[in-house]
Amino acid sequence: MRNKSFQIKSHYRDYDVHWHSFDDKSFQDVFAGSRVAVIDKNVFELYQDRVGTIDSLEKVIIQEAREELKTAESSLNICQQLLDCGFSRGEKLLVIGGGIVQDLVTFAASILFRGVPWVFIPTTLLAQSDSCLGGKSSINFGNWKNQLGNFYPPVEIHIAPEYLKTLKAEDIRSGLGEIVKVHLINGADNVSRMEKNFSSLTSDDQKMSEAIYRALKLKAAIIEQDEFDTGLRLKMNYGHTFGHALESAKEFDISHGVAVNVGADLANYVSSKMGMISNADYEYLNSFLKTNLNRNDLTNVNLDLFLNALKHDKKNKPGEYGLILPDRIGNVELTFVPMGGGIEQYISEYFSTENINKVFS
Template sequence: MIDETLHQTVRVDLGERAYDIVIGPGVLAETGTYLATLAPGTRCAVVTDENVAALHLDAVRASLSGAGFEPGTLVLPAGEATKDFGHLRQTVEALLDARLERGDLVVALGGGVIGDLTGFAAAVTRRGMGFVQIPTSLLAQVDSSVGGKTGINAPQGKNLVGAFYQPRIVIADTAVLDTLPVREFRAGYAEVAKYGLINDAPFFSWLEDNLDAITAGGPARTQAIAASCRAKAAIVARDEREAGERALLNLGHTFGHALEGITGYRSDVLVHGEGVAIGLVLAHAFSARMNLCSPDDVKRVTAHLETAGLPTDLTPVRAHVPDADALMDFIAQDKKVSRGALTFILTRGIGEAFIADDVPASEVRAFLQQMLES
C-alpha cells in the first residue's frame, strides 16, 4: 500500500489533455489500479529495456494482471543507442502486431530513453494511442517523463526527430530509485538542480542544505521530485510547444547535448545528466564571461554539483574533442543559427535564467576554445 505521508500528486494543467504525476514510494505496485481507473476496458502493452525488466517488469505485470489487463511486453536493449529509427520501427510494429487499438494504452517502463522512444511510437502509431509514463530513473521522473517531448536521436544530433505528445498519467515511484547505480542517480540530480537554477533560488538553497537527505530517500526525496515536477508542469502549462518560456528548461542542455554528441552518445564516457551538469557550469561560466552574472555564482554552482558527485568541466570528454569547431557543429544543430547568432539560455545569477536569442557564435567558439585549453 502507498504511504500517504510520502505521496504527492502534481497536476499538469493542459485543459482536456491535463494529467497527474503521482509521486512516492510504492506507487508502481498500484499501476493496474491507476490504469483501470484511467481507461477502463482497454488493453495495454509495456515497453521496457533489459535492465529495468529484470528489476521491475514482474511487479508491473502483476499489478496490471490484478486489475484485469493482459499486457503484452516488448523488452529492448538498454542504452542511448536504442533511441534510433530501427528500434522505433521495432516498437511500432510490435504494437501493430499485438492488434492494439487507438484507445488502448502504451506503457513506457524505464528511463528517459524508453520514455522518449515509446512516447514517440505511441504518437505515430494509429495516429496517436494512449500513453503512460512509469519513469524508473531520477532524471526521467523530474524531466523527460513530464511535458510531452518524445523522440529519437539522429546521426546529426540528439532528439532531432520527435513530437510533442502528452502522457495520460505519470507514475513516479521514488523507491525504485534505490535500485539505480550511484552514477545514474547522480546524473539525474543534475536535472533537479537545474530547476533551482532556472527561476527558484530558494529551492537551490534548499537543495544545498538537503542533498544528503535527498540521496538517502524518504520525505526529502519526494519533496525534491515533486518540486521539480511542479516547476516543469507550470512552465509546460504556459508554453507546451516551446514557443517561448519553455526554452528555459534547456538551461545547460545546449552545451550538454553537444558534449554527448561529440562522444557518439557513449554512456561509458558521458551520460545525459553528466552532460547537463557540465552544461550548467558552462552556461554560468559563459554568462560570467559576458558580464551577466558573478563569478561567485559559477563557483557556487560548480561546488554544489561537485558535492553531488557530478563532473563540472570538460575532462571526461577532452579526448573526444579535436577543437572548438567540432563542438560548434553540434551546437548549430541543437539550436537554430540566424545570421551568425545563436539562441542560448543564459543567467544573471542563481535562479535568474533567461532566453538570449542573439548570442554571437564567435563568442561561444572563443569561450569553448578557452575551456578546452584550461
C-alpha cells in the same frame, strides 16, 4: 507520506501524476488497465518477478535503453510490434522505463493510428523528476542528438520511487543533474534551498522523494504556461545546448543529466566572461554544481565535434548561437551570440587542462 498527486494542464488533455508504493493496490491496478506494455530491458529483467503484475500483461515489448538506439527506426519497430499483436486505438499502452524508452514510445504512440493513449511509469530519477512531464519526444538523427520530435503527453503518470533503489550511481547522478537545473532557473531562493539539501538527497529517501516532487512542480508551473517551447519553457533548456554538444563530443560516454550539469557550468562560465554575471556568482554556482561532477566529465572532449554539434542546436539563428545563459543567480534568458565572435575561445578555455585543474583542485 502526504498525497502528492497533482494534475497537469495540457492543450491535448489534462493528465494526472500519481504516487505509489509497489504494494499499493492502486499501483497493481495500473498494470491491470493495460494488455500491452513497452518495458525497458533492464527494468524487465530486474522487476519481472518482484512486481508480479507484469505477469498479467498479455504482450510485453522489450526495449533496450541505449542512446544509439534512440532513433526513428526504433520507434517504428515499436509500432510494428504493436501492430503485430493487434493493438487497437482504444487500448492504453503501458510504458515502463527511463527517458530513452519514454522518448521512443512518445514518438511511436503519437504516430500509430494518429495517436494512441499511453500510460507512463518512469523508473529512473531523471524520468521521475523531469522528463515524464511535458510530453516531448526527442529522437536522435544522423550524428546529432534530439533533432526529431513532437509533443504527445501520456494520459497518466505513475511514480513509484522504489524503482530508484536499483539504479546505478551514474544514473542517480544524471537525475540529480536535472533536479539541480530546474532549481537553478527558479529564483535565488530555490538555488540556495537545493544547495543546502543537495548532499543529503542520496542518503534520505524522504528528502529525495520531496526533491522529485518539488522538481516536478517547478517544471509543471513552466510547461503549463508554455507547453510548446516557444518562450518560458526554453529556460528548461539551460545546460542543454552545451550538454547535448558534450554528449556528441564524448560520443555519449556521459549521462544526459551530468552533461546538462557541465553544460550549465559552461553557460555560467561563458556568461561571466561576457559580463552578464559576476565572477563571484560564477564561483558560487560552480562550487555547488561541481558537487555533482567529477574530473572525467570534463576531459576527453573533442572540441571540433563539440563546436560542430553546437551549430546544430534547434535554438540557433543563421550566424548566431541561441544559448540559455544566466543573467543573475536563479534566472536565465535566451541570448543570441555570434558564431565565430569569441565564444569558441571561452569554450576552449573551459575545457583546458588548466581550467579543469582549477575547478577540481
